Amino acid sequence: xxxxxxxxxxxxxxxxxxxxxxxxxxxxxxxxxxxxxxxxxxxxxxxxxxxxxxxxxxxxxxxxxxxxxxxxxxxxxxxxxxxxxxxxxxxxxxxxxxxxxxxxxxxxxxxxxxxxxxxxxxxxxxxxxxxxxxxxxxxxxxxxxxxxxxxxxxxxxxxxxxxxxxxxxxxxxxxxxxxxxxxxxxxxxxxxxxxxxxxxxxxxxxxxxxxxxxxxxxxxxxxxxxxxxxxxxxxxxxxxxxxxxxxxxxxxxxxxxxxxxxxxxxxxxxxxxxxxxxxxxxxxxxxxxxxxxxxxxxxxxxxxxxxxxxxxxxxxxxxxxxxxxxxxxxxxxxxxxxxxxxxxxxxxxxxxxxxxxxxxxxxxxxxxxxxxxxxxxxxxxxxxxxxxxxxxxxxxxxxxxxxxxxxxxxxxxxxxxxxxxxxxxxxxxxxxxxxxxxxxxxxxxxxxxxxxxxxxxxxxxxxxxxxxxxxxxxxxxxxxxxxxxxxxxxxxxxxxxxxxxxxxxxxxxxxxxxxxxxxxxxxxxxxxxxxxxxxxxxxxxxxxxxxxxxxxxxxxxxxxxxxxxxxxxxxxxxxxxxxxxxxxxxxxxxxxxxxxxxxxxxxxxxxxxxxxxxxxxxxxxxxxxxxxxxxxxxxxxxxxxxxxxxxxxxxxxxxxxxxxxxxxxxxxxxxxxxxxxxxxxxxxxxxxxxxxxxxxxxxxxxxxxxxxxxxxxxxxxxxxxxxxxxxxxxxxxxxxxxxxxxxxxxxxxxxxxxxxxxxxxxxxxxxxxxxxxxxxxxxxxxxxxxxxxxxxxxxxxxxxxxxx
RNA sequence: GCGAGUGUGGCGGAAUUGGCAGACGCGCCAGACUUAGAAUCUGGUACCAACCGGUGUGAAGGUUCAAGUCCUUUCACUCGCACCA
Numbered sequence: 001x002x003x004x005x006x007x008x009x010x011x012x013x014x015x016x017x018x019x020x021x022x023x024x025x026x027x028x029x030x031x032x033x034x035x036x037x038x039x040x041x042x043x044x045x046x047x048x049x050x051x052x053x054x055x056x057x058x059x060x061x062x063x064x065x066x067x068x069x070x071x072x073x074x075x076x077x078x079x080x081x082x083x084x085x086x087x088x089x090x091x092x093x094x095x096x097x098x099x100x101x102x103x104x105x106x107x108x109x110x111x112x113x114x115x116x117x118x119x120x121x122x123x124x125x126x127x128x129x130x131x132x133x134x135x136x137x138x139x140x141x142x143x144x145x146x147x148x149x150x151x152x153x154x155x156x157x158x159x160x161x162x163x164x165x166x167x168x169x170x171x172x173x174x175x176x177x178x179x180x181x182x183x184x185x186x187x188x189x190x191x192x193x194x195x196x197x198x199x200x201x202x203x204x205x206x207x208x209x210x211x212x213x214x215x216x217x218x219x220x221x222x223x224x225x226x227x228x229x230x231x232x233x234x235x236x237x238x239x240x241x242x243x244x245x246x247x248x249x250x251x252x253x254x255x256x257x258x259x260x261x262x263x264x265x266x267x268x269x270x271x272x273x274x275x276x277x278x279x280x281x282x283x284x285x286x287x288x289x290x291x292x293x294x295x296x297x298x299x300x301x302x303x304x305x306x307x308x309x310x311x312x313x314x315x316x317x318x319x320x321x322x323x324x325x326x327x328x329x330x331x332x333x334x335x336x337x338x339x340x341x342x343x344x345x346x347x348x349x350x351x352x353x354x355x356x357x358x359x360x361x362x363x364x365x366x367x368x369x370x371x372x373x374x375x376x377x378x379x380x381x382x383x384x385x386x387x388x389x390x391x392x393x394x395x396x397x398x399x400x401x402x403x404x405x406x407x408x409x410x411x412x413x414x415x416x417x418x419x420x421x422x423x424x425x426x427x428x429x430x431x432x433x434x435x436x437x438x439x440x441x442x443x444x445x446x447x448x449x450x451x452x453x454x455x456x457x458x459x460x461x462x463x464x465x466x467x468x469x470x471x472x473x474x475x476x477x478x479x480x481x482x483x484x485x486x487x488x489x490x491x492x493x494x495x496x497x498x499x500x501x502x503x504x505x506x507x508x509x510x511x512x513x514x515x516x517x518x519x520x521x522x523x524x525x526x527x528x529x530x531x532x533x534x535x536x537x538x539x540x541x542x543x544x545x546x547x548x549x550x551x552x553x554x555x556x557x558x559x560x561x562x563x564x565x566x567x568x569x570x571x572x573x574x575x576x577x578x579x580x581x582x583x584x585x586x587x588x589x590x591x592x593x594x595x596x597x598x599x600x601x602x603x604x605x606x607x608x609x610x611x612x613x614x615x616x617x618x619x620x621x622x623x624x625x626x627x628x629x630x631x632x633x634x635x636x637x638x639x640x641x642x643x644x645x646x647x648x649x650x651x652x653x654x655x656x657x658x659x660x661x662x663x664x665x666x667x668x669x670x671x672x673x674x675x676x677x678x679x680x681x682x683x684x685x686x687x688x689x690x691x692x693x694x695x696x697x698x699x700x701x702x703x704x705x706x707x708x709x710x711x712x713x714x715x716x717x718x719x720x721x722x723x724x725x726x727x728x729x730x731x732x733x734x735x736x737x738x739x740x741x742x743x744x745x746x747x748x749x750x751x752x753x754x755x756x757x758x759x760x761x762x763x764x765x766x767x768x769x770x771x772x773x774x775x776x777x778x779x780x781x782x783x784x785x786x787x788x789x790x791x792x793x794x795x796x797x798x799x800x801x802x803x804x
Numbered sequence: 805g806c807g808a809g810u811g812u813g814g815c816g817g818a819a820u821u822g823g824c825a826g827a828c829g830c831g832c833c834a835g836a837c838u839u840a841g842a843a844u845c846u847g848g849u850a851c852c853a854a855c856c857g858g859u860g861u862g863a864a865g866g867u868u869c870a871a872g873u874c875c876u877u878u879c880a881c882u883c884g885c886a887c888c889a
Contacts, residue, residue: 001843169885211808211884218807221888243889256889299887325887335889343805344887416888536883610829612817616809617882621816627829633844675818678828685828688845748824753870755824793869799823801869 002632004600006715011110019727020064020072020115026525028069033060034505034565036534036542037075037122039497040101041082045108047574047582047620048535050592051608055571055671056533057114058609061707062668064115065732071526072115073508075122076102080497081159081175084428087460094428094460098125108593113601113710120511124500125428129507131451132517133499134433136549138444139556141434145191146422148442152260152329153421155183160462162187164421164496166219166541174541182285185466188432188493190420195548196220198562202547207567209615212539219540221416226400227332228409230255230309233317235270239263239309242331242414246403247395250384251338251359253349255309255320256301258328259284264304272306277322284324299325299348312408313399314385323348331414359384360392420545422496427460427469429494437481437488446482452490468492501542502549505529505564517558524560532565543568569671572616574608579619590620602709603629609673609708631677632712634684635705642720643692656686657697658739664704665735673708680705695721700733702726749774750801751783759800767794774800 014020033056038049060072078098087094102123109116122129140146154163156173163173168180192199200220203213225244232238239255257263259281268274280302301323309318318336325344326335339349340358349356360379381387386402387395403409423432433445433452445452455476457469470476470492481488503517509526510518534543550564575581576588583589595604607628612618646653660683667676683701687693693701699721706713706726717726744762748755757779761770771794774780780802787804794800 209808214808215884218885218888221885223888225889241889245889323887326889327887330887331889337889342889344889347887414888416885540884610816618816621830623830624816631829637844674816675828678818681828746824750824750870758824791869793823795823799870801823803869 002600002602002629002636002712002715004597007111007113007596007601007711010711010714011113013725014113014115015110015118018117018119019725020070021117021119022071022073023069025069028067030071030526030530031060031063031068032071032526032529032531033063034072034508034529034532035074036538037077037501037504038105039077039080039082040098040105042086042097042101044104045112045592047590047592047608050112050604051571051574052533052535053109053112053114054605054608055569055614055673056531057116057605058668058673058707059531059671061115061710062665062732064727065703065706065730067731071120071508072117073120073122074109074114074116074118075120075504075508076105076124077497077501077504078102078123078125079429079495079500081161081426081428084426084460087428095125098123111596111601112592112604115710120508122504122507122511124430124504127451127453128512128514130430130500132507133430133495133503134445134450134452135447135517136503136553137430137495137499138433138447138450139558140190140552141442141444143552143556145194145552146188147191148186148188150184150186151189152182153185153187154180155185155466156180160466161424161426162421162466164498165418166420166498166544167496169540183466187421188423188434188491190422190548192420192544192548193415193417195551196222196415196417198551199544199547202551202563206563206565208565209568209570212536212543212568212570215539216544219417219544222413223416224411224413226403226409227412228312228336228403230312230318230336233308233310235267235307237266239320239334240332241334241336242412243336245338245341245396246399246409247381247384247387247390247392248338248341248359249311249313249336249399250387251340251357252311252318252336253339253355253357254337254345255318256323256326256335256337256345256348257304257320258326258333259322259324260328261322261333263334264322267307270307271304273302273304277302277304280322299323299344299351301325301348301352303352312406313402319354321348321352329418330416357383420548422499423493424496425462425466425468426494427454427457427462429496430499431470431494432491434491435479435481435488436491437484437486439486440481440483442491443481443483443488449482468494470494498542498545502546503553505532505546506550506553506559520558520560527559528561528564528566531567531569533569533571536570539570570615572612572614572618574611575617575619577620577622582620588620595625599625599629600632600711602632602712606632606677606709610677612674614671614673631681631684632709634688635709635712636716638684638687638693638698638701639716639720641687641691641693642698643694646692646694650690653686653690653693653697654739655742656683657700658736661700661704661733662735662740665732668707677708680708699730703730703733706730745797747797748799749780750799752803753801756783761796763797765796767796770794770796770800 035053035056060070064070083094083097086097124130137146154168156163156178158176158178159173162185163180167174171180173180200222203216223244225242226246227240227242229238229240264277271277301321304320304322307320309320311318337345339345339356341360359382361382379392381390381395387398390398400411431452431454433450435443437443455473457473460469462469463471477490479488479490506518510522513519546564550559551562553559554562576586578588580586580588592604603625607625610628611624660679663679664676702713702717714726717723723729742763744760746758746760749757749759759774761773784804789802789804791803
């Protein structure tokens with residue numbers, strides 16, 4: 001029987017001997033396997049962590065047995081709101097809370113038997129770590145990629161922090177799920193938009209699943225088109241719009257600007273209905289997320305009276321409307337509307353009775369009163385003077401050419417992605433290493449003065465007006481300008497939680513370096529991360545941010561690779577036994593510690609990997625857990641079947657074991673753990689039928705089982721083979737292809753596509769030879785009697801099909 | 805609306821280039837061992853008919869000697885983004 005006592009016994013050996021520590025030896029081929037380091041919350045390790053870590057643990061354990069120098073590290077993403085909120089509630093310092101939580105997590109990681117290199121742990125809240133987070137920020141600042149700006153930002157009233165776009169997806173706060181509001185605030189921003197193109201390009205050189213690449217591309221949201229200036233009537237000014245379809249400019253019947261567009265206040269004296277326009281703007285701002293999304297089709301807007309735009313191509317006057325379906329944050333905050341060929345413009349034109357001019361003629365006649373014409377790319381331009389008769393694609397480039405010649409616009413690429421709001425008004429984060437000097441402006445700290453550590457404060461609570469708790473640390477705030485030496489004030493905002501996790505994989509490589517974030521020679525050996533496994537929820541957050549920082553560090557020569565991660569995979573969710581997402585409110589949460597305590601770590605490991613395809617969601621099933629335990633018990637009972645040698649050479653056992661090694665090897669490499677385990681079970685079933693297993697075969701079996709069930713494998717290894725650690729003594733077995741070759745092959749014989757009987761033929765038999773065997777087979781007569789054989793298809797080693 | 809994906813027994817899920825659908829596990833049924841139960845071991849288990857045989861991979865067509873796999877149409881569900889100009 002597999003008893004959990006075994007777990008503790010071997011964990012004590014493993015974690016006291018550092019057998020999982022990466023070696024210094026650079027002559028060895030390396031493997032860097034990475035998992036997302038946890039946020040050490042008070043709740044402890046959950047099943048999501050366990051599934052994510054087991055996947056890479058199996059790969060890492062296999063790589064070690066294949067003689068790779070393996071780096072499989074773990075650390076703590078420990079800055080963050082829950083710890084701070086706990087501190088606010090209890091008055092206990094976040095440092096103390098964090099330390100306690102890390103201790104608990106470490107015990108849980110060990111209890112699951114993960115083969116992490118515990119000698120290289122990093123902790124983002126350790127000043128020796130965040131020294132380098134601050135250092136990177138200073139480099140970003142020096143390269144013009146960090147700036148402070150007063151803009152509309154996402155703000156969570158609940159958490160009292162500014163959120164980045166990535167943290168407020170769907171209009172909900174990432175942390176608390178509350179409504180995100182827009183608020184004007186002066187905050188630090190990182191110019192991630194400068195890296196949009198590089199982040200897109202980089203996707204071509206990495207091995208990421210399609211869905212991850214697609215999500216990132218989607219998030220970056222590149223579009224190409226043109227910016228065009230529309231002169232205003234009477235006034236010597238113009239309105240700049242962005243469009244992806246400059247070809248349709250003859251179809252423009254109105255312009256739309258966002259309610260916040262500066263044009264409104266600039267020409268308030270000219271706009272005769274300015275009060276009405278302002279009121280519309282105020283109401284638009286009040287709309288909730290629900291109203292903006294659900295009522296998207298129901299267009300609203302106000303026409304600007306007293307001011308119009310002029311179409312720069314045909315000179316026509318065009319009315320300007322204000323409507324909230326145009327966003328200030330994208331493009332120029334103004335569009336040229338072509339209702340005949342854009343659904344949104346069409347809806348708007350219909351509602352307000354604006355003209356619709358068709359400028360593309362499709363293969364089919366389209367009624368412009370029915371719906372906007374959509375079959376654009378096969379269409380031909382009409383009603384468009386200079387581009388008439390051209391195909392759409394051709395017309396786009398022609399129009400851009402004309403616009404540029406006339407000096408009224410230019411080709412333009414836009415991205416949906418916005419700059420990264422990089423400041424939180426909270427205590428438990430990295431202090432921004434910036435001093436505000438009256439004379440010199442924003443001045444970064446001298447690098448030799450890093451780290452800038454957090455001050456002690458009385459209260460961790462953020463201020464009511466959205467200022468950081470650090471604003472209360474009077475002594476800490478007052479400092480001298482590093483540039484001119486005059487009195488100056490420190491920046492009091494801290495960095496967002498994503499900062500520390502944007503480069504932690506670099507620090508694992510050289511965790512205690514004092515001179516730089518990591519030694520370049522070490523980085524050259526270990527980078528890139530060969531395989532990074534984690535959750536889908538980080539695809540448009542951490543995975544974008546860390547690729548951005550890494551690419552920047554590459555550009556300034558700090559790291560040797562453009563991309564940090566060569567390969568990325570993502571595990572699927574574990575659902576509750578009711579098939580729903582696990583959540584406290586549903587009461588369907590399973591605590592991995594309970595499972596380990598009851599069934600042992602290997603049972604949990606085996607079950608989680610067996611439950612289904614690794615990257616897909618699968619529901620929890622307690623009976624399945626028992627099934628995994630039963631399998632491990634059957635493995636343990638091999639103890640009583642071991643023989644030194646088989647009495648007679650058994651070709652079948654030989655073949656089955658070789659088949660198994662081959663299958664398990666390729667399945668683990670492809671993260672197809674479920675079928676690897678199925679094959680291991682099948683093999684055990686065969687051994688049980690035979691009733692014996694040789695020491696030699698058991699050794700191979702335990703070696704390939706050990707990445708999945710290390711405790712059971714190790715226990716039996718020492719018990720039956722009289723040896724000590726698998727990691728020290730075993731090599732991943734190779735496959736003897738000769739032993740996979742069968743003498744006789746059984747194939748199916750079909751008559752008209754239906755299987756009728758099985759036929760045995762010697763390996764390597766030709767079609768003719770098989771046909772001979774077939775014709776001498778009596779069973780065939782029953783199916784062909786009185787019928788004419790039209791055709792016989794023979795694929796040696798596969799199938800025979802007779803058509804009658 | 806756009807993007808990615810999924811649909812196979814009572815359940816979780818397997819099936820190289822098209823080549824024996826349902827591996828493996830759960831559940832269920834039977835037998836062995838037990839005073840009995842648990843545990844364990846052995847066998848069975850897609851469906852209909854129960855003799856031959858027939859039907860089956862969301863649905864409907866098609867290509868092919870042969871389709872879960874390829875093509876066309878369609879339905880349902882999951883995830884991500886969403887007024888991307």
